[in-house]
Amino acid sequence: MATGFELKASVRNRVGKGAARALRREGLIPAVIYGDKKAALPITIPLKETTLALHKGGFLTHISTIEVEGEKHQVIAKDYQLHPVRDELVHVDFLRVSADAKLTVEIPVHFLNQDTCPGLKAGGVLNIVRHAVEMIVPALSIPEFIEVDLAKAKIGDSLHISAVKVPEGCHPTITDRDFTIATIAAPAGGVKEDAAG
Numbered sequence: 092m093a094t095g096f097e098l099k100a101s102v103r104n105r106v107g108k109g110a111a112r113a114l115r116r117e118g119l120i121p122a123v124i125y126g127d128k129k130a131a132l133p134i135t136i137p138l139k140e141t142t143l144a145l146h147k148g149g150f151l152t153h154i155s156t157i158e159v160e161g162e163k164h165q166v167i168a169k170d171y172q173l174h175p176v177r178d179e180l181v182h183v184d185f186l187r188v189s190a191d192a193k194l195t196v197e198i199p200v201h202f203l204n205q206d207t208c209p210g211l212k213a214g215g216v217l218n219i220v221r222h223a224v225e226m227i228v229p230a231l232s233i234p235e236f237i238e239v240d241l242a243k244a245k246i247g248d249s250l251h252i253s254a255v256k257v258p259e260g261c262h263p264t265i266t267d268r269d270f271t272i273a274t275i276a277a278p279a280g281g282v283k284e285d286a287a288g
Contacts, residue, residue, distance in 0.1 A: 095153030095167075096144035102159060103133040111181070120180055124157065124164055127187035134159055142180055145171065152196050152233055154188060167194060167230070192230035195264060197223040199236045200272055208241035210275035215246040218274045224252065228261045239272055249274045 103110075103121055111121050120138050125131040134157070144150060150168050157164045166185035174181050188194065200222060205211060224237060237257065239250050251269045263270075 095149060095155030096140070096147070097156045097158070098136050098140055098144070100134040100136045100157050100159045103135045106133060115181070120182060122183040122185060124159075124166055124185045124187055127189050127192070129187060132159065132164075136183065138180060141183065145180065149235075152198070152235075154231065154233065155185075157185065165189075167196075167233075188230040190231055193227050194230050194233065195225060195227050196233055198226050198228070198234055198261075199223050201236045201238050202273065203238050203240045204242040208244050208275070210244045210246045210248060211241070213246055214278045215275040216278055217241070218276045219272075220274065221270070221272045224272065225264045226257075226261050227264060228258075232258070232260065234258045234261060241275075244275050246275050246277050 100122070101119075103114075105113075106121075114121055114135055115138070118138050119135040120141065122134050122136045123131050124134060136157070144155070150171070152167075154165055154167055157166055164185075165188050167188055168183055169186045170184040171180060172182045173179065186194075200219070202217065202219075205217065208215075208217075211217060226234075226237075228234065237255050239255055241250075244250060249271050250273045251271055252263055252265075253269045255272065257263070
């Protein structure tokens with residue numbers, strides 16, 4: 092399981108634009124924790140630490156811990172808003188997660204054996220159709236990524252989800268077809284002739 096960031100938060104008593112502006116002047120941003128059949132909890136979180144967590148990667152796919160007045164909440168960030176001009180975080184929505192929860196998450200795709208792929212060595216081009224695959228996964232074992240092996244891929248091949256070893260307990264949200272993740276396309280100028288032949 093991918094472990095995320097830890098933040099200390101405070102309960103937010105005031106809501107609205109004026110209160111949010113005042114928080115941002117203090118280096119804090121408004122956020123909310125909701126879900127798991129409990130009441131929504133409006134909180135304030137530190138802007139600097141949250142921004143670092145966002146830019147580190149995995150912000151929307153890692154389970155994280157937020158401590159509010161001594162109580163720790165296991166959460167996953169479900170959405171965030173950025174300022175339209177300054178590109179700063181202005182609000183984050185967190186979803187509480189329990190051990191038996193299932194989440195819908197975009198899982199990144201990694202490609203293995205690009206340096207030995209027959210299609211790429213012959214001059215083909217890796218055309219990535221999906222950089223991430225939306226999957227339903229157990230909340231406490233979200234995979235970091237899924238892997239597509241290119242070891243036997245030739246020019247003209249399509250690599251589908253059925254060729255991917257999907258982690259146990261996980262399955263794609265698209266179930267009605269064997270969708271394409273990537274293809275090995277012929278180069279624009281055609282396949283290069285072998286220099287020796």
